[in-house]
Every structure is written in structure tokens, then in C-alpha cells.
Amino acid sequence: MTHRTDPPGVRDLARLRQCVWWTLVPSPAVMFGFTVWAMVRDGEPAVRAGVTAVVLAVAAVGPTWSFLRVTGTEEPPPVDRREIGMLTAAAGALAVLAVTADPSGAAGFGLLTHGAVLATAVLLRLPAGRRPVGLAAVTILAIGVAAGLSWWRGLPASTVTVAGLGVFSIATGLWMSWWQYDVARQLELARRVTGELAVARERLRFAAELHDIQGHHLQVIALKSELAARLRPDCADEAVALMREVQQLAHDALRDTRAVVAGYRRVSLRTEIGNASRVLSSAGIDTAVRLPPGDTGWHESVERDMGLLVREATTNVLRHASPRRCELTLEAEPSAMVITIRNDGADEAPVAAAGTGLTGLRDRFTAASGALDWEHASGWFTIRGRLPAAAGTGGTS
Numbered sequence: 034m035t036h037r038t039d040p041p042g043v044r045d046l047a048r049l050r051q052c053v054w055w056t057l058v059p060s061p062a063v064m065f066g067f068t069v070w071a072m073v074r075d076g077e078p079a080v081r082a083g084v085t086a087v088v089l090a091v092a093a094v095g096p097t098w099s100f101l102r103v104t105g106t107e108e109p110p111p112v113d114r115r116e117i118g119m120l121t122a123a124a125g126a127l128a129v130l131a132v133t134a135d136p137s138g139a140a141g142f143g144l145l146t147h148g149a150v151l152a153t154a155v156l157l158r159l160p161a162g163r164r165p166v167g168l169a170a171v172t173i174l175a176i177g178v179a180a181g182l183s184w185w186r187g188l189p190a191s192t193v194t195v196a197g198l199g200v201f202s203i204a205t206g207l208w209m210s211w212w213q214y215d216v217a218r219q220l221e222l223a224r225r226v227t228g229e230l231a232v233a234r235e236r237l238r239f240a241a242e243l244h245d246i247q248g249h250h251l252q253v254i255a256l257k258s259e260l261a262a263r264l265r266p267d268c269a270d271e272a273v274a275l276m277r278e279v280q281q282l283a284h285d286a287l288r289d290t291r292a293v294v295a296g297y298r299r300v301s302l303r304t305e306i307g308n309a310s311r312v313l314s315s316a317g318i319d320t321a322v323r324l325p326p327g328d329t330g331w332h333e334s335v336e337r338d339m340g341l342l343v344r345e346a347t348t349n350v351l352r353h354a355s356p357r358r359c360e361l362t363l364e365a366e367p368s369a370m371v372i373t374i375r376n377d378g379a380d381e382a383p384v385a386a387a388g389t390g391l392t393g394l395r396d397r398f399t400a401a402s403g404a405l406d407w408e409h410a411s412g413w414f415t416i417r418g419r420l421p422a423a424a425g426t427g428g429t430s
Contacts, residue, residue, distance in 0.1 A: 046220055046221050053210045057210055058097065058100045060150055061100075064150060068085075068143035068147075072085060085143065089126070089130065091123065093123070093147065095124075095151065096154035099158065100154060103158070145175075145203075148200055149199065152167075168204060175201075228317070228351065232351070305340040309344070318358065319359070323362045335421070339370060342394055342405070342416070349390070350376050367422075368421060369421050372419075391405070403419050
């Protein structure tokens with residue numbers, strides 16, 4: 034069984050999101066624990082410390098719930114009543130703490146940090162364009178509350194500065210962390226969409242090619258069949274001739290359809306390699322192509338079978354692996370053509386039934402006096418095909 038692994042670039046984005054998650058979601062609980070520890074260290078009275086701890090615990094629930102919601106889905110969900118209720122309860126708890134606690138002690142630190150966390154939770158639920166205004170409003174509110182408490186309790190004016198800068202710094206830091214999380218999420222989504230578009234473009238190309246072939250043949254078949262049906266009974270010879278033409282057209286349509294499906298149309302190997310490179314690059318894979326200079330003049334059947342191998346290898350990369358890099362090398366030897374396709378994202382060789390995939394291509398190469406092998410070693414999956422320069426057809430279409 035083949036296990037799909039993400040390339041390093043995608044894994045880095047996933048790690049970034051995990052790091053931001055662990056920075057953002059546990060932050061209310063971490064600050065709650067630090068504040069409780071600070072109160073115990075400073076010898077706060079048991080009753081005051083207990084009440085403060087309960088109030089801060091209530092204040093931590095709302096932001097934690099909000100952070101879990103914004104990081105738990107592909108797109109931030111709409112604000113619901115439960116979230117509004119929890120954030121309101123957190124704001125009320127902080128208001129109680131602001132009135133009863135000593136702003137210069139550990140409880141004051143808890144008020145400061147939890148206020149910044151609550152502000153971040155509210156900011157992340159605002160439209161992106163309103164967040165800077167919201168941050169400015171929260172900073173001004175923190176300065177106003179600190180100024181009021183300083184005047185009421187006769188504290189130094191530096192308390193106002195510390196409160197304003199503290200709320201601004203913590204809220205900005207958490208907001209920037211979430212912004213990195215959101216950018217990583219959008220990059221992952223864009224990479225996924227790019228890969229899907231590459232597959233869709235290839236399907237559209239195939240459909241257009243099939244339409245061009247079948248549309249022409251079927252239109253002529255319909256016209257000749259209609260003409261044969263309109264002939265008089267005494268024109269049997271003409272009707273037979275027309276139906277023989279229809280029969281030949283049907284055979285041509287079947288042959289051309291098989292050619293499209295099997296990739297036998299007049300597409301050079303260089304074109305196939307160029308198409309494969311573009312598809313892989315569109316999927317976010319660093320693709321390196323090395324070709325021999327000039328026109329090698331290989332036999333049509335050789336280019337056809339090599340083109341089939343390029344298509345199959347490209348399909349395997351997109352379906353069974355998520356590499357960071359893919360290398361495609363074509364070498365011209367005096368009497369043979371050798372192609373090597375490597376990627377660093379496959380766990381093991383893709384499994385194929387007899388007559389399909391790489392197994393079927395190996396039979397075709399063997400019948401043409403060539404060879405096709407693949408191996409997985411040191412994190413790289415390598416396919417190597419070799420055909421005589423003037424090989425005959427290795428199979429039927």
C-alpha cells in the first residue's frame with residue numbers, strides 16, 4: 034500500500050500552523066496559570082487570591098473558545114450567540130477584577146494580560162479592514178481604564194503607560210501569530226486548488242482532442258447514413274458503397290479514439306515532457322528537465338512509448354506521492370534512448386495490476402527489446418526506461 038506524504042514545503046506550512054495554534058489557543062490558560070503563581074509568590078491573601086483566580090478563569094473561557102473556532106476550520110466560522118455570550122462574560126469578569134483588584138500587583142498583571150487576550154479574540158472576529166481600528170480602540174480603552182484606576186487609587190502615571198503598551202504589545206503579537214496561521218492556511222488551499230486545476234486542464238485538453246476526432250467522424254457517418262436511407266430501392270449498389278464508407282469511417286473513429294486514449298497521436302516526446310513539467314510545476318513541485326540538444330530523429334514508436342512512460346510517471350507522482358522535487362532526464366545513446374524520472378516524495382513503488390500502469394509499460398518495453406525498471410531508495414523513487422533507437426511497436430493500441 035502506498036502512503037501519501039507531504040513535501041517539505043507543505044509540511045513546513047503545517048508545522049507553522051501547529052506552532053501558531055499552540056501559541057494562540059493555550060494563551061489564556063497559560064496567562065491564568067502565571068497570574069495564579071504570581072499571586073501565590075507575592076503572598077496574596079487566600080480569599081483575594083481565590084476570588085481573583087475564579088474571575089480570571091471565567092475570563093479565560095471566552096477567548097479560548099473563540100481561538101478554537103477560528104483555528105478549527107478552513108474558513109473562520111461566523112460569530113454565534115455562544116461565542117458572543119462567552120466573550121461578554123469574559124469582559125464582565127475583567128470589569129469586576131478592574132474594580133476590586135490592585136492594578137500594581139499580580140491581580141493587576143492578570144487584568145492586563147487577560148484584557149489583551151480578550152481584545153485579540155474580539156479583533157479576530159472583526160472584518161480584516163476593521164482590525165487596526167479595533168486595536169487602536171482597545172489600546173485607548175486600556176489606557177483610559179488604567180488612568181481611571183491610577184487617579185482613583187493614587188498610583189503613579191507610569192501605570193497608564195505600562196497598561197497601554199502592554200495591551201497593545203500582547204494583542205498585536207497574538208494577532209500577528211494568527212495572521213501567519215491564516216496565511217499558511219490560504220497557501221495550503223491555493224496549492225490544493227492549483228493541483229486540481231492542473232488535472233482539470235489536462236482533462237479539458239483530452240476532451241477537446243476527443244471531441245475534434247469524434248465530432249468529425251460522427252458527422253460524416255450521420256450524413257452518409259442519411260443519404261443511403263434516402264436512396265431508391267433500385268440503387269442498392271450505391272447504398273452498399275455508402276454503407277461501406279460508413280463502416281470505414283467507424284473503423285477510423287475507433288482507431289483515432291484509441292490513439293487519443295493511448296497517447297499515440299502525433300505529439301513529440303519533447304512536447305510530452307514539456308506538458309509533464311508544466312503540470313508538475315503547477316502542482317507546486319520543483320521540476321528539473323534535462324534533454325539532449327537538437328533533434329535526435331528517433332523512431333516514432335520509440336517516442337510514443339517513451340511518451341507513455343512520461344505520462345504514467347507524471348500521473349503516479351500526482352496520485353501516489355507529494356514530492357518536493359522531480360527530475361526528468363532524457364539521454365541519447367548511439368543505439369538507444371534512456372529516460373530517467375525521479376521524485377523524492379514516494380514511500381514505495383505504486384502498485385499496479387497486470388497490464389496496467391508501470392507493469393503494462395514494462396511488458397511493452399520488453400516486447401520492443403527494451404527495459405523498464407523502478408526502485409525506491411534513500412527517499413527517492415526512480416523510474417528508468419530504455420529502448421533501442423529504432424525499436425518497433427511494443428504493443429497494440
